[in-house]
Each structure stands twice: as structure tokens, then as C-alpha cells.
Amino acid sequence: MSGKENILFQVADAALASPDETVRQVVFPAVRGGEKTLRDLVHECKTKGPEYRRTVQTTLRASYTGHYRRGLIQLLTVLEFRSGNTAHQPVIRPLELLVPTPRKELIHRLRTRRCELCGQCGTVAVHQVAKLAHLGTPGPGQPAWAAFMARKRRKTLVVCQPCHEVIHATPVTHAA
Numbered sequence: 001m002s003g004k005e006n007i008l009f010q011v012a013d014a015a016l017a018s019p020d021e022t023v024r025q026v027v028f029p030a031v032r033g034g035e036k037t038l039r040d041l042v043h044e045c046k047t048k049g050p051e052y053r054r055t056v057q058t059t060l061r062a063s064y065t066g067h068y069r070r071g072l073i074q075l076l077t078v079l080e081f082r083s084g085n086t087a088h089q090p091v092i093r094p095l096e097l098l099v100p101t102p103r104k105e106l107i108h109r110l111r112t113r114r115c116e117l118c119g120q121c122g123t124v125a126v127h128q129v130a131k132l133a134h135l136g137t138p139g140p141g142q143p144a145w146a147a148f149m150a151r152k153r154r155k156t157l158v159v160c161q162p163c164h165e166v167i168h169a170t171p172v173t174h175a176a
């Protein structure tokens with residue numbers, strides 16, 4: 001099956017636009033071929049197994065940077081909340097297979113809805129750096145949030161909006 005990434009994006013886009021509607025109403029119509037396309041995808045996933053998984057993971061890692069990846073995580077959070085309904089399994093199964101274990105850990109952290117900097121619960125987002133080296137080194141150029149991430153050796157941080165604004169207002173400054 002071709003255009004899997006595109007299907008994934010259409011699913012993500014539709015789910016995020018209408019998170020309170022049912023998968024049948026929102027997600028199926030967003031994909032060309034609807035439910036059958038998703039069933040075929042699951043079938044292909046089951047028959048091809050690990051090789052397929054590895055290919056898609058590699059592709060996702062390469063192309064879903066920044067906000068696409070964040071959108072995917074949000075989508076998975078939404079879908080898994082609704083997975084008690086067996087009608088949703090065709091959508092959930094392939095998506096779960098696409099998520100590597102570190103992502104599952106991040107999804108779990110997102111679900112707590114607790115800011116990892118200030119401890120407040122509410123709407124949270126993921127702040128992400130590409131490399132631990134981007135967090136700088138201990139000293140005057142390293143803000144508290146970066147020191148916290150560096151100490152925990154984390155490239156992601158689940159934060160509330162005020163803390164996220166502080167992070168962007170106080171970037172890491174590197175020595176020349």
C-alpha cells in the first residue's frame with residue numbers, strides 16, 4: 001500500500017480537528033477508501049510484521065519532526081482513550097505499532113497532564129530539543145529548565161503553557 005504517511009497525516013488531522021466526534025464520523029471519511037483502507041493497512045501490517053514496522057518507524061523518524069510529531073502524539077493520546085470500543089481497533093492497532101517505546105513513555109507523561117517544571121496540572125505541551133548538547137553546559141548561560149533537562153538526560157519536557165513561554169523566553173546561550 002502506498003502513501004501510508006499521508007494516510008496517517010489525514011487521520012491525525014481529522015482527529016485533531018474534531019476530537020470529540022467518533023472515529024467513524026471523523027476519521028474514516030478523512031481517508032480515501034475510508035474504513036476499508038484502514039483495514040487493509042492493518043492487514044498489511046499483520047502480514048508484513050517487523051520489517052514493515054521498521055520501515056515506517058524510520059520514515060516517521062526522518063520526516064515527522066517538530067509539530068508533526070507532536071500532533072501524532074496528541075492523536076494517539078486521544079485515540080487510546082476511546083479504544084474500549086472495538087470499532088476503533090482498526091485505527092488504533094496500526095498507530096500503536098508505529099510508536100517506538102520512548103514515545104509511549106512520553107505519551108504516558110503527557111496523559112498525567114502535569115507540568116514537569118512547576119507541577120501544575122492542566123493543558124500541557126512537549127518542549128523538545130534535538131540533542132542533549134543543545135541544553136548547554138552548567139553555568140550562567142544555562143537556564144534552570146535546561147539544567148533540569150540536562151540533569152535528567154531528557155530531550156523532552158512536558159510543560160504547562162506559562163512554563164513553555166518561560167522556556168522560549170530564556171534560551172540556552174552557548175559560549176563562543
Ligand SMILES: [Zn+2]
Nearest residue numbers: 115118160163
Ligand atoms: Zn509549569
